[in-house]
Amino acid sequence: MILEMSGIQKSFGGLEVLKDISLEVDSGEVVSVIGPSGSGKSTLLRCATFLETIDAGEIRYMGKPAAATGSQGKAVYVSHSELNEVKRYFGLVFQQFNLFPHFSVLRNIMDAPVFVQKRPKEEVHAEAMELLRKMNLENRADAYPCQLSGGQQQRVAIARALALKPSILFFDEPTSALDPELTGEVLKVIRQLAEEKMTMVVVTHEMPFARAVSNRVIFMDRGVIVEQGDPEEVFGNPKQERTVQFLRNYQR
Amino acid sequence: MKKHSSMRRTFAVLLIIGLVSAMFMALPVFAGSDGTEKSAQTIFGLEDLEGKIVGVQTGTTGDIYISDDAELKLKGVERYNTGFEAVQALSQNKIDAVVIDDQPAQAFVAQMNGLTILDTEYVKEDYAMAVQKGNTELLGKLNEAIAALQENGTLQTIVDYYIDHSGEGYSSPKGAEHPNGKLVMATNAEFPPYEYYDDNNEIVGIDADLAMAIGDYLGYEVEISDMKFDSIITSVATGKAQFGMAGLTVTEEREQSIDFTNPYYTGKQVVIVRKSAGAQRETIIDRFKRNFVQAGRWKMLLSGLGVTLVITLFSTLFGVLIGFVVAIIRSTHDKTGGLRILNIIAQVYTTVIRGTPTVVQLLIIYYVVFASVNIPKIIVAVIAFSMNSGAYISEIIRSGIMSIDEGQFEAGRSLGFNYAQTMRYFILPQALKNVIPALGNEFITLLKETSISGYIAINDMTKVGDVIRSRTYDAFMPLVTVALVYLLLVFIFARLWGVLEGRLRRNG
Numbered sequence: 001m002i003l004e005m006s007g008i009q010k011s012f013g014g015l016e017v018l019k020d021i022s023l024e025v026d027s028g029e030v031v032s033v034i035g036p037s038g039s040g041k042s043t044l045l046r047c048a049t050f051l052e053t054i055d056a057g058e059i060r061y062m063g064k065p066a067a068a069t070g071s072q073g074k075a076v077y078v079s080h081s082e083l084n085e086v087k088r089y090f091g092l093v094f095q096q097f098n099l100f101p102h103f104s105v106l107r108n109i110m111d112a113p114v115f116v117q118k119r120p121k122e123e124v125h126a127e128a129m130e131l132l133r134k135m136n137l138e139n140r141a142d143a144y145p146c147q148l149s150g151g152q153q154q155r156v157a158i159a160r161a162l163a164l165k166p167s168i169l170f171f172d173e174p175t176s177a178l179d180p181e182l183t184g185e186v187l188k189v190i191r192q193l194a195e196e197k198m199t200m201v202v203v204t205h206e207m208p209f210a211r212a213v214s215n216r217v218i219f220m221d222r223g224v225i226v227e228q229g230d231p232e233e234v235f236g237n238p239k240q241e242r243t244v245q246f247l248r249n250y251q252r
Numbered sequence: 253m254k255k256h257s258s259m260r261r262t263f264a265v266l267l268i269i270g271l272v273s274a275m276f277m278a279l280p281v282f283a284g285s286d287g288t289e290k291s292a293q294t295i296f297g298l299e300d301l302e303g304k305i306v307g308v309q310t311g312t313t314g315d316i317y318i319s320d321d322a323e324l325k326l327k328g329v330e331r332y333n334t335g336f337e338a339v340q341a342l343s344q345n346k347i348d349a350v351v352i353d354d355q356p357a358q359a360f361v362a363q364m365n366g367l368t369i370l371d372t373e374y375v376k377e378d379y380a381m382a383v384q385k386g387n388t389e390l391l392g393k394l395n396e397a398i399a400a401l402q403e404n405g406t407l408q409t410i411v412d413y414y415i416d417h418s419g420e421g422y423s424s425p426k427g428a429e430h431p432n433g434k435l436v437m438a439t440n441a442e443f444p445p446y447e448y449y450d451d452n453n454e455i456v457g458i459d460a461d462l463a464m465a466i467g468d469y470l471g472y473e474v475e476i477s478d479m480k481f482d483s484i485i486t487s488v489a490t491g492k493a494q495f496g497m498a499g500l501t502v503t504e505e506r507e508q509s510i511d512f513t514n515p516y517y518t519g520k521q522v523v524i525v526r527k528s529a530g531a532q533r534e535t536i537i538d539r540f541k542r543n544f545v546q547a548g549r550w551k552m553l554l555s556g557l558g559v560t561l562v563i564t565l566f567s568t569l570f571g572v573l574i575g576f577v578v579a580i581i582r583s584t585h586d587k588t589g590g591l592r593i594l595n596i597i598a599q600v601y602t603t604v605i606r607g608t609p610t611v612v613q614l615l616i617i618y619y620v621v622f623a624s625v626n627i628p629k630i631i632v633a634v635i636a637f638s639m640n641s642g643a644y645i646s647e648i649i650r651s652g653i654m655s656i657d658e659g660q661f662e663a664g665r666s667l668g669f670n671y672a673q674t675m676r677y678f679i680l681p682q683a684l685k686n687v688i689p690a691l692g693n694e695f696i697t698l699l700k701e702t703s704i705s706g707y708i709a710i711n712d713m714t715k716v717g718d719v720i721r722s723r724t725y726d727a728f729m730p731l732v733t734v735a736l737v738y739l740l741l742v743f744i745f746a747r748l749w750g751v752l753e754g755r756l757r758r759n760g
């Protein structure tokens with residue numbers, strides 16, 4: 001297992017956003033997470049990537065514990081250095097790209113491998129160029145983010161995350177901030193990664209994409225996983241009433 | 253094309269500054285500032301003062317005499333804090349005459365147009381030293397010393413220092429010896445500028461310094477004994493003191509009990525009035541020369557400019573450093589909840605600095621914090637202004653940090669950078685770029701704010717302008733010049749800063 005999350009609970013103030021969620025992702029799996037807005041999808045990804053701390057539950061990457069429920073029923077995180085170890089296993093792609101506007105495309109991609117992973121510059125540079133080629137952006141290496149379209153920026157963000165060679169990549173609505181005509185180029189890149197057996201968890205509203213690309217679909221609502229399974233099953237023959245309703249709204 | 257238009261703009265602004273200054277310079281000419289235009293001289297003697305208003309400096313001999321003088325049949329007496337204010341009021345037609353010491357009167361009339369001193373002095377008093385009757389030996393020595401010190405200019409030096417506030421005054425020559433013993437001088441140290449206690453609680457004044465000079469000349473150590481005024485004569489008569497010196501006027505009555513030396517000083521109170529119009533009119537160029545070329549005063553102005561720039565530049569430098577540290581402490585607390593104690597300190601610091609006047613901060617740092625420490629005043633000023641601007645700059649930088657999207661922090665963290673690295677590589681560079689214009693404004697504010705340095709007796713540009721004003725009795729020329737220099741500095745700086753801003757913006 002690459003990622004094991006179990007019994008995750010998270011509240012903001014009095015609002016329970018994640019209610020006892022468990023999620024396991026195996027190597028090479030592509031998991032789509034769908035669900036209405038406010039159901040806790042982003043919070044789940046943010047907890048998995050330590051941008052939020054969980055209240056209770058357990059998180060492991062590659063079998064290594066990152067957080068576990070302690071004696072008082074509260075989640076306890078491992079030490080700083082152990083957590084840094086675990087952080088190397090995942091990458092995150094944001095809805096709003098969050099590229100560094102004052103750095104060139106190339107620098108955006110190279111900074112973390114060079115400064116955080118302390119890898120040789122030449123090697124990183126070669127890999128970064130290779131990633132850009134894969135993203136079909138090899139001629140934009142020296143451009144600044146503001147000179148790129150949204151679709152191009154998101155592809156740079158994906159390249160930036162991939163440059164750290166994560167074992168699993170999270171996407172939080174990667175195409176939601178894009179004009180409709182630009183979503184295709186980003187989805188195409190993700191599809192390509194799926195074909196290369198990249199392990200991914202994708203929060204998305206692109207139902208046809210989720211159905212075609214993922215091995216598993218998770219439907220979340222009000223902080224719980226309502227239904228999950230094979231995309232053909234969930235989309236074609238949903239078992240739960242809430243899933244049916246949600247999908248019906250999307251078909252229109 | 254773009255370059256061309258920006259040059260044209262620079263030229264236009266310079267032109268406007270030039271025109272404004274020319275207008276300012278010309279203004280007093282049109283306004284007939286000295287008030288000599290309308291009135292011809294109407295007062296030629298003391299008898300003409302009847303029904304007039306006379307100005308004096310509060311507490312001077314002139315004040316005392318004129319207030320008791322019923323014979324003049326004055327309409328009123330106006331009291332001013334300084335002789336200069338009285339003379340200025342006269343020159344602006346607010347009063348009809350000024351009664352004042354002869355020495356400063358000469359200086360005022362020499363410097364200001366349209367004023368003259370009446371030939372008949374108002375009062376005249378001879379001041380002399382008292383010695384025990386029959387002590388002809390000492391009397392002879394003192395007379396000799398007085399003559400010698402009058403001859404060699406020492407007396408004038410002392411008078412200049414206390415009456416005109418010019419020159420260095422008298423100090424004992426190096427290695428002055430006093431082989432002949434001690435002379436006790438009886439005086440009453442409540443009579444400035446003749447004898448009074450200075451800030452160091454020492455008795456100083458014309459008489460005190462002259463006595464010291466006489467002692468140095470004759471080889472005596474002089475000990476000043478302060479007593480009641482009416483004890484002086486008795487004290488000398490009984491030999492308790494060897495001589496008395498207290499602005500003593502020679503009177504027959506006093507000569508019954510003691511002997512007087514030759515007068516060492518003649519105190520004269522004279523009357524300044526306006527003289528007829530059409531007298532020589534000072535051209536702008538003469539006026540400029542009188543203010544800045546005479547006595548090399550432009551050098552003072554230049555050194556004042558240097559002081560202003562040094563204080564501003566160093567304060568900005570340290571202010572930015574302080575501002576950075578405080579901003580990072582505060583935003584780190586806001587973002588992560590850490591650094592609680594430091595954050596409280598930083599918050600108190602910015603609140604206090606932003607909530608109190610800069611002048612008060614400067615005074616507190618000078619008179620309270622560094623009260624017993626002897627460090628150069630410029631450093632005190634740099635410390636005060638650095639702390640002051642640090643508080644403002646920290647708020648500027650903090651707002652810059654807060655304006656950066658939260659997603660930038662999250663992107664940094666998701667890539668494995670820790671908080672400090674994220675701050676340093678991604679947040680601060682963007683934050684700084686956003687606040688460049690505000691930082692430029694802060695520099696300009698600070699440049700002008702340093703003009704309060706004069707409060708702790710630093711000769712910055714503003715203070716120098718004011719000093720020149722007090723020397724030349726011309727408020728307009730030095731102050732407007734100082735204003736124009738500030739304006740020019742701000743203008744040049746704003747241009748340079750604009751270029752920097754433009755360059756940063758082009759770099760992404």
Ligand SMILES: Nc1ncnc2c1ncn2[C@@H]1O[C@H](COP(=O)(O)OP(=O)(O)O)[C@@H](O)[C@H]1O
Binds near residue numbers: 039
């Ligand atoms: N930092 C936060 N503070 C308070 N409430 C939050 C915070 N983040 C998310 N929430 C709330 O948690 C719920 C789930 O949000 P989110 O995970 O973003 O949902 P989704 O991504 O499925 O639309 C929402 O009601 C949202 O308002």
Ligand SMILES: [Mg+2]
Binds near residue numbers: 041042043173
């Ligand atoms: Mg969301």
